[in-house]
Amino acid sequence: MSFELTLNNLLKSDAHLSSILKTVETLDLHDCWIAAGIIRNKVWDSLHNIKTETNDIDVIYFDEADTSIQAEKILEAKLNKLMPNQPWSVKNQARMHSKNNLPPYLCSFDGIANFPETPTAIAARIKQNKIELVAPYGIQDLFTYQVRPTPNYTKGSPLHPIYLQRVQEKNWEQTWNRLRIFV
Numbered sequence: 115m116s117f118e119l120t121l122n123n124l125l126k127s128d129a130h131l132s133s134i135l136k137t138v139e140t141l142d143l144h145d146c147w148i149a150a151g152i153i154r155n156k157v158w159d160s161l162h163n164i165k166t167e168t169n170d171i172d173v174i175y176f177d178e179a180d181t182s183i184q185a186e187k188i189l190e191a192k193l194n195k196l197m198p199n200q201p202w203s204v205k206n207q208a209r210m211h212s213k214n215n216l217p218p219y220l221c222s223f224d225g226i227a228n229f230p231e232t233p234t235a236i237a238a239r240i241k242q243n244k245i246e247l248v249a250p251y252g253i254q255d256l257f258t259y260q261v262r263p264t265p266n267y268t269k270g271s272p273l274h275p276i277y278l279q280r281v282q283e284k285n286w287e288q289t290w291n292r293l294r295i296f297v
Contacts, residue, residue, distance in 0.1 A: 117252075117253045117254060117256070120257065121157065121247065121257075124156055124157060125238055126245060131148075131152070134171055134197070134200070135148060135238065135239065135245070137193060137196050138193070138240075141175075141189060141193070143175040143177070144176060145176040145207075145221055145222040146176075146222070147174050147175070147222055147226075147237035147238060147239045148172065148173055148237065149172045149173070149226060149236065149238075150229060150236070151169070151170060152170070152171050153256075154234050154236065154256060157233075157257060158233075158256075158259075158293070161257070162289075162292065164289070164290075166289060168200075169201060170203045172203050172205065173204045174204075174207050174222050174225055175206055175222060176208050176219070177208055178208045181206055181209035185206065186206055187204075189204045190203070190204045205225075207219050207221070207226075211224075214228070216228060226248060226250055227251075227264065230273070230276055231261050231281070232256070232260070232264055233255050233261055235249065235250055236256060259292045259293045259294055260293075260294050261286065261294065261296065262296045281295055
């Protein structure tokens with residue numbers, strides 16, 4: 115079975131994740147996805163036969179017309195009303211490039227491509243009852259327990275210290291002991 119099909123089945127079979135995907139779809143935002151840790155952790159939990167707590171639900175979208183943090187907070191409030199007591203974190207990728215002094219992103223795909231590590235650089239959404247995935251670096255690292263920096267975060271780049279700090283702070287191998295972390 116392909117990694118993509120496996121991920122698709124994991125997302126569909128998990129009632130909580132399915133609810134999240136359907137709730138986010140109701141926002142009807144342009145280029146909107148759930149991304150990063152919620153997907154990564156679900157796969158690693160599945161591969162390690164454990165269940166970890168959801169510490170955040172990253173929702174990303176792209177809207178050049180309103181890049182205010184206030185707009186993101188309004189969307190978080192809507193999500194909290196639709197699906198209460200969830201750790202929603204909404205970020206407009208049209209403004210996120212400035213966080214690391216990168217050129218402006220053109221879409222959510224650009225934002226995902228600039229996440230620090232490959233198994234986190236993945237997103238999913240549901241459209242008309244079909245799950246769509248985007249993974250600029252593929253999903254093989256996610257399923258083969260490999261954590262690598264994405265191109266802007268590789269050794270020698272100005273952003274590499276951010277990658278190293280995340281790896282240290284997240285301490286993923288403590289929870290998922292099969293991981294191989296590349297520096």
